[in-house]
Amino acid sequence: MPAMLDLGTILTAIVTPFGADGRVNEDSFVALMHHLAAHGSEGFVVCGTTGEAATLNDEEHLGLIDLAVRERPAGVSIVAGTGSNDTAHAVKLTERSTELGVDATLSVTPYYNRPSPLGLLRHYEAVAAATDRPILLYNIPTRTGTNMPPALLAQLAQIDGIEGVKQANAAELQPIDGLALYAGDDGTFARTLDMGGAGGILVASHIVGDQMREMVLNPERRAEIDASLRDVYETLFLTASPTCTKAALNLLGHDVGGLRLPLVEATGEEVAQVRAMLERHGLLAGAAA
Numbered sequence: 001m002p003a004m005l006d007l008g009t010i011l012t013a014i015v016t017p018f019g020a021d022g023r024v025n026e027d028s029f030v031a032l033m034h035h036l037a038a039h040g041s042e043g044f045v046v047c048g049t050t051g052e053a054a055t056l057n058d059e060e061h062l063g064l065i066d067l068a069v070r071e072r073p074a075g076v077s078i079v080a081g082t083g084s085n086d087t088a089h090a091v092k093l094t095e096r097s098t099e100l101g102v103d104a105t106l107s108v109t110p111y112y113n114r115p116s117p118l119g120l121l122r123h124y125e126a127v128a129a130a131t132d133r134p135i136l137l138y139n140i141p142t143r144t145g146t147n148m149p150p151a152l153l154a155q156l157a158q159i160d161g162i163e164g165v166k167q168a169n170a171a172e173l174q175p176i177d178g179l180a181l182y183a184g185d186d187g188t189f190a191r192t193l194d195m196g197g198a199g200g201i202l203v204a205s206h207i208v209g210d211q212m213r214e215m216v217l218n219p220e221r222r223a224e225i226d227a228s229l230r231d232v233y234e235t236l237f238l239t240a241s242p243t244c245t246k247a248a249l250n251l252l253g254h255d256v257g258g259l260r261l262p263l264v265e266a267t268g269e270e271v272a273q274v275r276a277m278l279e280r281h282g283l284l285a286g287a288a289a
Contacts, residue, residue, distance in 0.1 A: 005134055005164050005180045007077040007104055008042025009199035009216050012206060013050035015242050015249065016064060018257040024060055028255045030071045035254065040209030043077030044068060045106055045201050049143070050242045053081050055260040062096050069101045079201075083108030083138060087123045094130040104134040106166060106201070111144040117152055121159075128161040135161050136201075140168035140184060150176055166201045167192075186233040190215060190226035203241060204232050207248050207283065235277040238270055247274045252283065 014036065017028035033044060046068045047053040047061050056064070065080045072078055080102040082093035087110070094105050107127050115123060128135055137156060141147035148156070150172055156162055157178030167173050168184025175181055175195060183192035183200035192200055193216065205212050208229055215222045236244045240263055247266040249256045251274065258265045266274065278284045 005104065005136075005198060007079060007134075007164075007198075009193075010040050010205050010209065010212055011043040011045055011077070011079060011182070011199060011201045012036050012041040012209070013045040013048045013201050013203055015206065015246055015256055016047070016051040016053075016056065017255065018260065020257070022260065024056075024064060025255065025257060026064075026067055028257070029064065029067065032249070032254055032256065033068065033071065033076075034073050036206065036209060037073035037076050040211075040213035041076065041205055042199075043079060043103070044072075045079045045081060048081040048106060048138075048201070049108075049140075050203055050245065051081065052242065052260055052263070055263075058093070061093065062100065065097050065102060066100045077103040079104045079106050079136065081106045081108070082127075083110075085110040085113050087126050090123070090127050091130045094127050094135075098131040098133050102133060104136060104164075105131060106136045106138050108138040108140065109144040109146050109148055111146070114146050117155075120146075120148065120152065121156065124156055124159055124162060128159045131161065133161075134163040136164040136166055136182065137162060137179070138166045138168070138184070139172075140166075142168070147172075150174060153179060164198065186236075187230070190222050193219070193222065203236055203245055204229065206245055207236070207252070207278075208232050208281065231277055232281065235273055238273060239266070244270060244274050247271050248278060251275055251278060 017025040019025040068078045080097035082105045084090040139148045153176045164180035166182045166184045170188050181197035183189040186204040189200040215225045238244050243266050246256050
């Protein structure tokens with residue numbers, strides 16, 4: 001049977017706000033965290049892909065995780081992104097995040113190196129030895145260049161401490177013995193819930209968290225709600241994430257700022273499409289309410 005973690009069903013992969021000077025905007029991060037917790041989010045993945053972790057130095061990375069733990073809304077979980085393509089670095093981030101008090105860590109497949117299955121096994125054994133908190137694997141071959149197929153995931157589940165997987169390979173979305181299953185894409189959230197998964201690590205919950213919460217609470221309406229949100233999922237990924245998510249949040253009155261190179265802000269055409277999506281869903285009228 002799939003493992004079940006008590007991290008929540010809707011985990012938002014929260015963006016990292018930046019100020020005009022390019023620095024992390026801590027006040028905006030805390031405000032956004034509390035807003036999202038009031039609108040469906042039961043937990044947050046901090047310093048993940050959507051949080052632009054690849055452009056954060058270690059001081060910023062760990063500082064943001066510390067801030068999230070200290071300022072978290074009551075009852076929400078904090079999952080720290082601690083993956084790296086350097087095992088020693090992943091171990092360091094995992095150790096420090098554990099000391100800071102996170103509830104779990106998210107550990108992406110080492111990218112660029114393209115390790116063998118044995119290399120992945122040794123990598124995750126080292127990471128698991130660095131913490132007493134649950135580890136969620138993160139399988140996203142489109143970004144890492146390496147896929148972890150179901151048989152390998154089942155093998156990794158035998159490592160003490162590895163308790164879940166964020167599956168972003170939709171073609172291989174299926175229950176894995178010993179792992180709690182989390183959707184890695186908004187578009188597979190409903191399917192993950194239907195197959196008894198633990199939930200999703202989501203991006204659209206920045207914008208339509210209440211509706212995604214309704215998908216959890218009212219399974220008889222799940223397919224209908226999911227269909228109505230397809231244009232939200234698609235618009236937020238018109239270009240590299242989190243470009244359009246930040247554009248949407250800024251339009252809604254949340255001061256999340258721009259992005260760090262090599263990502264660039266949404267073009268005028270992309271902003272227009274984001275605005276049109278928000279208007280279709282009646283979101284701009286209640287901006288930042």
